[in-house]
Amino acid sequence: MNAPSSKLKILLVDDHAVVRAGYRTLLDDVPGLEIVGEADNGDLAVKMFIDTAPDVAIMDLSLPGIGGLEAIRRIVQRKHDARILAFSMHEDTVFVEQALQAGARGYITKSSAPNVLVEAVRQIAAGGMYLDPDVAQRLAFQKTRGASSPIAGLSTREFEIFCLLAEGETVSDIARRLSLSGKTVANYATQIKSKLDVSSVAEIARLAIRHGFVKV
């Protein structure tokens, strides 16, 4: 990179001092990382990104002023190779999509941040992408559903169970995997069959293969 030291330079953007302090403490301990600046609003974040040229910016999406998404857009407009990791309390995929569209290279939620932050920063600094595993799964589920297929009428949870059923998992496997009761999963299975107008798991599997949700 263009930094004189081999340390990764990090810009920390969050409007809450307590959060910045917490993450600074967390990141300071990690060898090879260095926090070169902090910002508490979107405008300052853009300015500091230009001034400090960090390897990675960790950017909260809810910021006073122009907001995190707009700040990401402006930074990427000026520096096309800017590496920004969005982190937010929002777990809805729509925020993930918007952050990625704005030009962020990764998205993590604040609930998983302490455990995955370092890895996320390193991957993005190395030119990669990083998505929170939970979020990534949900995003994938939502993205792969065509709007016109009968599968579009399934809720996120139904779609998850649909895919797992199609892959041949049993109800109790799915229940364990999704931390649901067996009864709930069985009810979902019935509802999925009725929504898709099929009567067996075999037909579910065929449908999933035809729409390309499951590889044969």
Place this chain on the structure above:
Amino acid sequence: MSLLLRLSALVVCILLLSMAVGAVNLVANVRRAVSDEMSSSLELTTMLLQLQVDADHGREPASIAVWRDRLQALRYSRHLRLSLAGPGHEEAAPVPGPGAVPGVPGWFVRIIAPRGPELLRRIPLGDGGQQVIVRADPADEIAEAWGETRLALMTLAGFGMLATALVYAVLRRAMAPLAALSNALQQFEAGNYDVRLSRSGVPDIDRATESFNHMAGVLSQSRDEMTHLAQRSLAIQEEERRHLAHELHDGLGQSISAIKALAVSIGRKADPRTSIPPSAAMIADVSSSMYDQVRSMMARLRPSILDELGLVSALSSMIDDWNSHHEDLFCSFEHVRPLPDLPPEAAINVFRIVQEALTNVVRHASASSVSVRLRARDDDGGLRLEIEDDGTGFDPATIRRGLGLVGIEERVRAMGGSFSLAARPGTGTKFDIVIPRCQALPDERTVLETQDTAGR
């Protein structure tokens, strides 16, 4: 029986009674007239014949043959039958008895025919024992009387029918405002407070109409005020919730996130032989669960997905979440697309209604399944929401309405919708909610903006 019918019947009764009295009177008069006519004819003829007999006196008495001729000349006299009688012969003309007048009903003859001793006079013709017998025959008179009476009775009946029809028509017209009033009251009962009555021109009824219209005005105004109040209080509640969610996000959530970061950091830095790393891990875990709680509180307070992805996504996500928290209960969610676009206030109301109904199911219904159905109404582009469970149900008449139910009703009212609750003990509960095509209510901000633009 309706008031109209009762009044008409009363009038008809009075009419019939007076007509009956009139008829009896008429018949009595006719009867007296017949009787008088009979006796006067009889007396007159008797007197004339007697004069003839007296004139003959002193002269050669007229022979029987002459008398026969004389009587023959009088044979067409009405009401009378003349005959000669003498020793050994009687030329009595047959007199038809009462009850046998051709063309007249027997009952009329029986009523009218003069009673008592037969109207009969004998006029002796000299000393030969010859006599003229004059008998009254009421048949002609009765027939004539029948003709007149029948006409009179028919006229009376015709008049009666006409009067009845007239009375009915007048009463009906007079009471039309009453029918309108009763119809309006029924509409009131069904919740349509916009109905108004028009003036009828009858002062008494117009006073009632005015009072009704005034009452209707007051009621619809207070209903509008209530709706407005409900809308206001719901808007305030939602605003408060949004504010709280924001505070949770900004304050508590961020601090917990920071604590977790610090705990993780402490755990990494600490000497692994001490008890610090496990304690720090514990702090991190507790922070995680606190964070999840805050998030679920935020979602309950203000589901951000509703604003971002719309009602159906918000509902399916909320119901998915609900299903994963209730092992023995399952909620199915069906929606038929396309659904009408709802303004944000309406969307949050529908969302809250479902939320509230599901809370009620958990609290009271002991159900094993719930279904939520959402679809567009074909007729007016509104929305229909049905929520049905298979639980114990309840008797809406006896149970005091809990806050949940009141809240649902309030939200439906705020949207100008209608709400029906079918619940019976043992058969579960079914909400059927109809939300009319919603117009986004202009809030104070847009009103101000409009004024601002207009002022420029």
